[in-house]
Each structure stands twice: as structure tokens, then as C-alpha cells.
Amino acid sequence: MAKIGETPYIWKDGAFIPWKDANVHVLSHSVQFGSAVFEGIRCYATPKGPAIFRLREHLRRMLNSCKIYRMPVPYSIDELVEANRELVRKNGIEACYLRPMVIRGYGAAGMVPFDSPIEVYLPCWPWGAYLGADALEKGVDACVASWNRVAPNTIPAIAKIAGNYLSGQLIKMEALQNGFDEAIALGPDGMVSEGSGQNVFVVDGGVLYTPPIDGTLLPGITRSSVLAIAEDLGLKHVVQPLAREVLYTCDELFVCGTASEITPVRSVDRLPVGDGKVGPVTRALQTRFLDIVNGRAEDTHGWLTFVR
Ligand code: PMP
Numbered sequence: 001m002a003k004i005g006e007t008p009y010i011w012k013d014g015a016f017i018p019w020k021d022a023n024v025h026v027l028s029h030s031v032q033f034g035s036a037v038f039e040g041i042r043c044y045a046t047p048k049g050p051a052i053f054r055l056r057e058h059l060r061r062m063l064n065s066c067k068i069y070r071m072p073v074p075y076s077i078d079e080l081v082e083a084n085r086e087l088v089r090k091n092g093i094e095a096c097y098l099r100p101m102v103i104r105g106y107g108a109a110g111m112v113p114f115d116s117p118i119e120v121y122l123p124c125w126p127w128g129a130y131l132g133a134d135a136l137e138k139g140v141d142a143c144v145a146s147w148n149r150v151a152p153n154t155i156p157a158i159a160k161i162a163g164n165y166l167s168g169q170l171i172k173m174e175a176l177q178n179g180f181d182e183a184i185a186l187g188p189d190g191m192v193s194e195g196s197g198q199n200v201f202v203v204d205g206g207v208l209y210t211p212p213i214d215g216t217l218l219p220g221i222t223r224s225s226v227l228a229i230a231e232d233l234g235l236k237h238v239v240q241p242l243a244r245e246v247l248y249t250c251d252e253l254f255v256c257g258t259a260s261e262i263t264p265v266r267s268v269d270r271l272p273v274g275d276g277k278v279g280p281v282t283r284a285l286q287t288r289f290l291d292i293v294n295g296r297a298e299d300t301h302g303w304l305t306f307v308r
Contacts, residue, residue: 004125007091011083011122014075016090022121029104029116034163037065037102040258041084043124043307045094046295051304052088052098053258053293054221055081059100061221065159066102071118073102080122081305087122088307097127097259130197130259131181136286139266139278140181142195142255144244145171149185149193152215160218172196182255184247184268187216192242198255198263199223202246203281208237209246222256222289228301229288235281252279254286261293262286 010022030036039062043052059077066073075083084098101123104116131140147170150157155164167185175183175196184200187193194200194217201210201223208230213219230237247253253265253273262285264278273279291297295304 002127002130005127007093007096007123007125009087009090011087011120013120014083016087019123022123024103024119025106028106029108029113030162033104033111033113034161034166035069035071035104035113036162037062037069037071038160038162039098039100040160041098041100042127042258042261042293043088043093043096043098044293044295044304046304046306048295048306050088050094050096050307051293051295052084052307054225054303055084055305057221057224058258059084061160061219062100062102065161068156068159069161071102071104071113073118073120075120080120083122084124085305085307087124091124093124093126095126096124098122098124127259129261130257131263135181135263136261136290137278139264139273140255141179141267141270142182142184142253142265143175143178143180143269144247145174145183145185145196147171147174147185149187149216151188157216157218158213164218168196182263182265184255184265186244187211187214190244192244192247193217194220195255195257195260198257198260200242201226201254201256202242202250203252203279204246204250206236206281208235208281208285209242210237210239211242212239214241220257222258222261225289225301225303226256226262226285229285229292232300233284233288235285247273250274252282254282262289 108115199220
């Protein structure tokens with residue numbers, strides 16, 4: 001499993017501090033109650049230098065997560081864009097993973113958070129393929145999780161906040177314990193929701209399908225990028241609820257997210273997806289995606305923020 005690799009600096013509330021000084025008290029509200037909003041963003045090494053993928057969209061989602069949880073952030077998206085660019089420059093790194101965090105610090109005695117200060121941290125570190133070096137090429141083996149995702153109007157799934165990841169941890173640990181690489185979870189209604197840290201797409205009869213933003217899943221930035229690329233490639237794409245058994249009968253299946261990028265799924269619950277090999281639609285979407293993010297294809301959507 002991937003361990004964090006240190007970089008020299010972390011941005012904290014407007015200043016750069018040494019990596020080892022970015023500590024919080026054990027009684028910080030976020031540690032006790034899971035109230036740490038965060039993002040996961042990739043920066044790619046392109047021929048024109050490091051480029052951060054869809055930085056603004058990630059920061060917008062972060063500020064929206066904070067809004068839901070009534071966490072006022074004293075920085076604009078523009079300020080946070082510049083801070084993240086400077087972070088990558090200052091750490092002298094080409095490709096990395098960025099993990100902006102807005103936490104509630106030390107102060108509040110109980111669950112009511114308002115006596116804890118809002119603190120903003122911007123770390124980054126090197127990170128390779130999340131599901132292993134072979135995953136992008138050959139695909140992964142998945143199962144359907146026995147744990148369902150959260151129900152709408154319980155804990156907001158649109159917010160990317162630490163507490164939500166208790167669900168993902170249960171889903172992922174179960175998959176690994178049972179010898180799978182990844183798991184796909186169902187929503188409380190038994191329909192396909194999402195992976196432990198990825199959105200899900202299926203291809204059936206040449207049409208691309210993904211579940212709607214139904215209050216059980218995170219609206220992934222990669223998901224929206226896949227839909228945009230499908231449009232560019234003239235591929236028919238439909239957002240609609242998907243029954244579990246579609247995972248067994250579809251021609252192609254993949255999961256997507258910042259860490260996982262576009263990862264083919266070659267089996268579900270030990271049943272091969274299609275013929276068990278990576279399908280042509282998945283490969284076409286993946287190739288196009290990787291070409292754009294790595295600066296090999298024209299960035300027609302303006303998704304890259306160059307660091308230098
Ligand atoms: N769902 C969950 C639960 C996630 O953690 C992630 C990763 N952030 C995704 C979906 C995919 O989102 P994105 O493409 O924005 O990384």
C-alpha cells in the first residue's frame with residue numbers, strides 16, 4: 001500500500017512551513033469528529049512543466065464541501081490556485097498528488113464546532129498509480145461490497161469530508177481481505193453507487209452509462225471529464241440508475257477518480273467483464289484522458305493549470 005513520501009514544505013494559512021511542523025492537537029475537532037474537508041488533485045509532468053489537473057473545479061468542490069458544513073474559508077479560489085502552484089514550485093517536484101485540507105482545529109470541547117478555528121493546509125507529495133502499476137494496463141478484479149453507501153439526506157455524499165471515508169474504508173478493506181483489488185458499493189436502494197474512491201462507468205452495446213448524482217456518491221471531477229471526453233469522441237453517454245446485475249452482463253466496466261485515473265475492471269465477483277480483457281471504449285477514453293493530462297494532446301477544455 002502507498003505510504004506518504006515527504007516533500008520539504010506544506011502551505012498553512014498563507015505561509016510555508018516545514019513538513020514536520022504541520023501537526024494538530026489530538027483533541028482537534030477534525031480528529032475527534034471527522035470534520036476535515038479535503039481534496040485530492042493530481043499534478044502531471046508535461047512537456048511544458050508540471051500541470052495541475054482541473055485545479056479550479058477541485059477547489060470549488062472543496063469550498064462547497066465547507067459551505068455545507070458551515071466552515072468559512074478566508075481564501076478565494078484564485079488565492080488557493082496561486083498557493084497550490086507556488087507549493088509545487090517551492091517543493092521542486094514535477095508530478096505529485098495535492099491534498100488541500102480545511103480542518104477544524106483545537107478549541108471546541110464537544111461536537112458543536114464553532115469554538116474550533118478553521119485551518120487550511122496545502123500538502124503535496126509524489127504518488128504513482130493508486131491501484132498498482134499493472135492496473136491501468138490490464139484492469140483490476142472487483143467485487144460488489146456487502147456494505148452499502150450512505151443514504152441521501154443522512155451524511156451528504158457531495159461533500160468530500162474525512163468522516164465520509166469511514167464508508168470507503170469498510171468497503172475497501174473488505175475487498176482486500178477477500179482477495180479483490182477494489183469494490184463497487186450499492187446505494188441503499190440496491191442500485192450501483194460508486195467504488196471506495198472512484199466513480200463507476202459501464203459500456204453496454206456501445207453506449208456509456210454512469211449512475212446519477214443521487215445523494216449516495218461523490219460527483220467526481222474525473223467522472224465529469226470522462227463524460228466530456230465521451231462527448232468529444234462522439235460516444236453515446238447516458239446518466240441513469242444501474243442495477244447491480246448490469247455489472248455482470250455489461251461489455252466493459254471501469255472505475256475513475258483522481259488517484260485511479262481510468263482503471264478498467266476485468267472481473268466482478270469472479271465473473272469476467274465481457275471477455276475479461278480491456279475493451280475498446282474503455283481504452284479509447286483512457287488513452288484520450290492520459291494524453292490530455294500528460295500534455296500529449298491539446299487541452300481543448302482548459303483543464304491544465306501550469307505551475308511555472
Ligand atoms: N468517489 C469517491 C468516494 C472518491 O473518494 C473519489 C475520489 N476523490 C471519487 C469518487 C472520484 O472523484 P474525483 O474524480 O474527483 O477524484
